Amino acid sequence: MNQNLTAIAGAVAMILTTAAMAGPREDLLAQYATSAKAAATGFSGFSAARGKAFHSQTFAGGKPNTPACTSCHGNDPRTPGRALTGKTIEPMAASVSASRYTDPAKVEKWFKRNCNEVLGRECTPQEKGDWLTYMSGQ
Ligand code: HEC
Numbered sequence: 375m376n377q378n379l380t381a382i383a384g385a386v387a388m389i390l391t392t393a394a395m396a397g398p399r400e401d402l403l404a405q406y407a408t409s410a411k412a413a414a415t416g417f418s419g420f421s422a423a424r425g426k427a428f429h430s431q432t433f434a435g436g437k438p439n440t441p442a443c444t445s446c447h448g449n450d451p452r453t454p455g456r457a458l459t460g461k462t463i464e465p466m467a468a469s470v471s472a473s474r475y476t477d478p479a480k481v482e483k484w485f486k487r488n489c490n491e492v493l494g495r496e497c498t499p500q501e502k503g504d505w506l507t508y509m510s511g512q
Pocket of ligand 1: 445446457458474476477480491492
């Protein structure tokens with residue numbers, strides 16, 4: 375009971391702090407943090423380093439021609455990627471593409487689609503938060 379209350383108070387504090395900084399990116403991160411806390415034991419925040427590793431990690435569960443996020447988005451988040459159709463994808467780094475991660479529905483839509491293609495499952499809130507933290511700092 376006490377532990378639950380502490381966790382809820384922590385989540386509320388985090389949302390309030392994040393809301394003060396405003397911005398859809400921060401709102402998304404706060405949502406993922408709340409979900410990660412509810413889902414996993416021992417959630418202790420997001421990590422850009424983990425997000426970076428996740429971005430280039432090779433997975434076996436998805437489609438064979440897209441084993442990693444970098445299959446389309448490329449190794450350097452500051453340079454454009456390329457879809458399988460050959461179409462150019464704007465850089466994922468928030469510092470280069472200012473409109474990135476400003477539309478939560480778009481972010482969720484592509485997380486769902488791309489995670490299924492690469493991992494063969496949806497990404498967890500922890501994975502999404504780590505990845506978004508990495509890209510937001512790039
Ligand atoms: C098959 C190619 C492909 C792969 C693999 C891929 N993506 Fe994408 N991704 C796209 C395309 C195409 C878009 C939409 C075009 C755009 O936003 O420039 C996109 C957009 C996104 C967006 C939305 C960005 C925004 O502006 O809101 C996120 C988030 C994203 N991808 C995350 C990932 C993650 C995480 C992985 C690895 C698990 C991944 N993608 C792997 C092709 C891919």
